Amino acid sequence: MSSETAMLEAYSKREYKHGFVTDIDADTIPPGLSEDVVRLISLKKGEPEWLLEWRLKAFRHWQSMEEPTWPHVSYPEIKYGDMIYYSAPKQKPLLDSLDQVDPKLLETYEKLGIPIEEQKALAGVAVDAVFDSVSIATTYKKTLEDAGVIFCPFSEAVHSHPELIRKYLGSVVPAGDNYFAALNSAVFSDGSFCYIPEGVRCPLELSTYFRINAQNTGQFERTLIVAEKGAYVSYLEGCTAPKRDENQLHAAVVELVAAEDAQIKYSTVQNWYPGDEDGKGGIYNFVTKRGACRGDRSKISWTQVETGSAITWKYPSVILQGDDSVGEFYSVAVTANHQQADTGTKMIHLGKNTKSTIISKGISAGVGQNSYRGLVKIQKNATNARNFSQCDSLLIGDKCGAHTFPYIEVRNTSSQVEHEASTSKVGEDQIYYCRQRGIPTEDAVNMIVNGFCKEVYQELPMEFAVEARKLLSISLEGSVG
Amino acid sequence: MLEIKNLSARSEDTEILKGINLSVKAGEVHAIMGPNGSGKSTLAHVLAGREDYEVTSGEVTYEGQDLLAMEIEERAAEGVFLAYQYPVEIPGVSNKYFLKAAINSIRKYQKQPLIKTSEFLDLLKSNLAKLGMDKEMMERSVNEGFSGGEKKRNEILQMAMLQPKLALLDETDSGLDIDALKIVAEGVNALRSPERAIVVVTHYQRLLDYIVPDFVHVLSGGKIVRSGDRTLALELESQGYAFLEAETASA
Ligand SMILES: Nc1ncnc2c1ncn2[C@@H]1O[C@H](COP(=O)(O)OP(=O)(O)OP(=O)(O)O)[C@@H](O)[C@H]1O
Ligand SMILES: [Mg+2]
Numbered sequence: 001m002s003s004e005t006a007m008l009e010a011y012s013k014r015e016y017k018h019g020f021v022t023d024i025d026a027d028t029i030p031p032g033l034s035e036d037v038v039r040l041i042s043l044k045k046g047e048p049e050w051l052l053e054w055r056l057k058a059f060r061h062w063q064s065m066e067e068p069t070w071p072h073v074s075y076p077e078i079k080y081g082d083m084i085y086y087s088a089p090k091q092k093p094l095l096d097s098l099d100q101v102d103p104k105l106l107e108t109y110e111k112l113g114i115p116i117e118e119q120k121a122l123a124g125v126a127v128d129a130v131f132d133s134v135s136i137a138t139t140y141k142k143t144l145e146d147a148g149v150i151f152c153p154f155s156e157a158v159h160s161h162p163e164l165i166r167k168y169l170g171s172v173v174p175a176g177d178n179y180f181a182a183l184n185s186a187v188f189s190d191g192s193f194c195y196i197p198e199g200v201r202c203p204l205e206l207s208t209y210f211r212i213n214a215q216n217t218g219q220f221e222r223t224l225i226v227a228e229k230g231a232y233v234s235y236l237e238g239c240t241a242p243k244r245d246e247n248q249l250h251a252a253v254v255e256l257v258a259a260e261d262a263q264i265k266y267s268t269v270q271n272w273y274p275g276d277e278d279g280k281g282g283i284y285n286f287v288t289k290r291g292a293c294r295g296d297r298s299k300i301s302w303t304q305v306e307t308g309s310a311i312t313w314k315y316p317s318v319i320l321q322g323d324d325s326v327g328e329f330y331s332v333a334v335t336a337n338h339q340q341a342d343t344g345t346k347m348i349h350l351g352k353n354t355k356s357t358i359i360s361k362g363i364s365a366g367v368g369q370n371s372y373r374g375l376v377k378i379q380k381n382a383t384n385a386r387n388f389s390q391c392d393s394l395l396i397g398d399k400c401g402a403h404t405f406p407y408i409e410v411r412n413t414s415s416q417v418e419h420e421a422s423t424s425k426v427g428e429d430q431i432y433y434c435r436q437r438g439i440p441t442e443d444a445v446n447m448i449v450n451g452f453c454k455e456v457y458q459e460l461p462m463e464f465a466v467e468a469r470k471l472l473s474i475s476l477e478g479s480v481g
Numbered sequence: 482m483l484e485i486k487n488l489s490a491r492s493e494d495t496e497i498l499k500g501i502n503l504s505v506k507a508g509e510v511h512a513i514m515g516p517n518g519s520g521k522s523t524l525a526h527v528l529a530g531r532e533d534y535e536v537t538s539g540e541v542t543y544e545g546q547d548l549l550a551m552e553i554e555e556r557a558a559e560g561v562f563l564a565y566q567y568p569v570e571i572p573g574v575s576n577k578y579f580l581k582a583a584i585n586s587i588r589k590y591q592k593q594p595l596i597k598t599s600e601f602l603d604l605l606k607s608n609l610a611k612l613g614m615d616k617e618m619m620e621r622s623v624n625e626g627f628s629g630g631e632k633k634r635n636e637i638l639q640m641a642m643l644q645p646k647l648a649l650l651d652e653t654d655s656g657l658d659i660d661a662l663k664i665v666a667e668g669v670n671a672l673r674s675p676e677r678a679i680v681v682v683t684h685y686q687r688l689l690d691y692i693v694p695d696f697v698h699v700l701s702g703g704k705i706v707r708s709g710d711r712t713l714a715l716e717l718e719s720q721g722y723a724f725l726e727a728e729t730a731s732a
Binding site for chain 1: 553570639
């Protein structure tokens with residue numbers, strides 16, 4: 001074996017830079033899951049009766065379900081009874097001003113490079129920060145209010161806008177949709193709610209930053225975004241967690257609703273702790289994300305850069321109900337070391353002339369396993385529907401794997417579906433060629449990987465594209481030379 | 482500039498170079514010819530640092546330094562350039578980006594400031610014009626989908642941009658049409674200077690009409706079996722390599 005192969009193989013010894021723990025007093029309930037726990041969570045949040053009932057129904061449904069085994073991933077049995085379902089920093093969760101936020105929390109976000117003090121914040125980005133089970137701060141509230149945009153913690157919206165929550169909660173991802181969505185519906189803690197009224201173009205990028213801190217705690221957040229007729233919003237979520245030897249479960253649900261001519265652009269930069277070099281620890285990221293293009297000419301795009309988590313299982317999907325509606329999915333998923341990912345999308349075409357685009361880029365290094373799983377379904381009435389899918393895999397070293405599972409169902413004759421797939425390797429000869437031109441190995445690999453992901457980066461908001469590029473090079477750092 | 486002494490090298494299972502001796506001084510142009518499989522490309526790659534080969538004996542001094550002890554990118558940054566017989570494709574990375582990354586990596590190594598974008602673009606434009614290349618090609622991925630001749634021309638463009646001290650050209654002429662051959666030869670000649678040296682590997686005397694060598698060597702069976710001036714190339718052209726075998730057998 002040449003030393004270049006050895007270098008490529010070493011390509012996964014990375015440092016996780018967000019692995020610190022914040023020492024903070026927390027209100028944590030004992031481990032375990034039962035109806036009483038569901039009631040307790042609801043009680044702690046002071047929720048109305050209907051929401052408690054909704055949770056309990058989901059919980060009972062969950063109890064009758066089985067964990068899915070079809071994803072191309074493997075992990076030891078999750079002991080749902082040993083997990084903690086609620087943990088919150090001890091302080092009043094609803095804050096009028098950042099002065100009331102525990103300085104330790106502000107420090108945490110500072111360290112993570114997430115500015116939540118407005119004067120330091122990225123220009124034009126409003127941030128909601130979720131720490132374990134509660135939202136701790138939302139910035140730029142005033143600017144958003146003036147535009148008529150609602151952007152607040154989910155638990156706050158339950159009280160301030162109960163009619164909207166009641167109308168839309170579970171309307172895209174029903175409580176019993178799948179095993180993890182049902183679990184989330186029963187015990188969800190917090191998350192963000194965004195509502196963009198008719199005709200409003202949201203004046204800021206909205207962003208939620210999720211942080212898991214407490215040990216043995218699951219994070220079950222819920223995000224709901226509603227864009228009314230002609231509205232536009234671009235939303236970004238980021239995620240990190242401390243280094244811990246145990247695996248932690250993150251089972252979120254995201255629902256998007258786009259009315260006529262509305263557009264929602266949802267971007268994720270996911271960097272949960274991936275576990276160590278030997279595959280110990282890390283987050284199980286089992287997430288249900290779905291958008292409904294309810295109105296004609298509406299558009300939903302998912303862009304995701306997934307570099308973290310021990311296991312990723314998610315299929316951000318779009319239901320194209322409105323005529324001429326558009327669904328897009330742009331994804332970069334990296335699996336290094338022992339990481340596993342089974343990710344992709346579902347595009348369900350119901351309306352006429354609906355269009356979907358899928359660009360998926362899977363990168364595997366170390367002994368990582370990366371699967372693309374995608375469904376394109378075109379129903380009988382979705383005449384003249386179009387789909388274009390492109391699934392590319394890049395392998396770094398020769399102990400990793402890439403798999404593609406495309407499912408295509410077309411029920412009419414006027415529609416067109418195109419699927420392209422490729423698998424390539426970061427070859428030793430490519431690295432050698434770059435080095436012969438003076439470019440060191442690590443830079444060469446970054447250059448090749450970035451080139452491979454180019455089409456997806458183009459879809460990310462500017463600052464986040466820069467961030468994503470950095471993240472990717474960190475996740476592959478030390479893996480070569 | 483380059484001093485190769487008794488250099489032997491092998492791949493995993495075979496001995497390929499068997500005691501090469503060669504001395505190249507600044508300002509000189511050397512041509513290496515020889516039958517297929519005689520080890521010409523292997524020699525070029527060993528000098529560039531390719532890790533598929535193991536040097537079993539001998540030494541190589543480049544500008545007074547032990548070349549074999551240097552990393553591949555260090556050799557490049559110190560001015561060693563190899564134009565590949567088979568240039569490599571890098572999908573997703575544009576030629577323009579690649580060239581700039583190469584220039585800046587070398588500058589970083591030499592502790593020089595990075596190149597200004599405007600300076601880079603001017604330099605690129607003038608070299609493209611010299612080599613009769615379309616500027617649109619620079620937006621395309623490195624060598625991806627390039628024709629055989631375009632790839633070779635692209636190697637020369639990279640050389641012109643990087644201005645190496647020691648250029649090793651491995652069969653840069655093969656695959657080029659007659660007009661392209663002239664253009665590429667002009668590009669190489671433009672690099673000729675008293676501070677630089679050029680080693681061209683070729684099968685055809687024709688290239689040497691344009692790039693006139695000071696010395697011609699014949700590599701056969703992993704050894705340099707004959708050296709001479711440019712008339713040796715003409716001799717080979719008319720007689721082929723058969724006479725070498727006769728000579729070595731009778732010696
Ligand atoms: N990595 C390798 N592994 C095994 N054998 C090799 C390797 N590289 C070269 N060889 C062998 O070594 C010999 C010399 O190859 P080389 O490419 O140096 O020849 P060449 O003189 O450049 O030939 P040509 O004129 O055809 O380009 C050939 O027999 C080749 O098959
Ligand atoms: Mg050769």
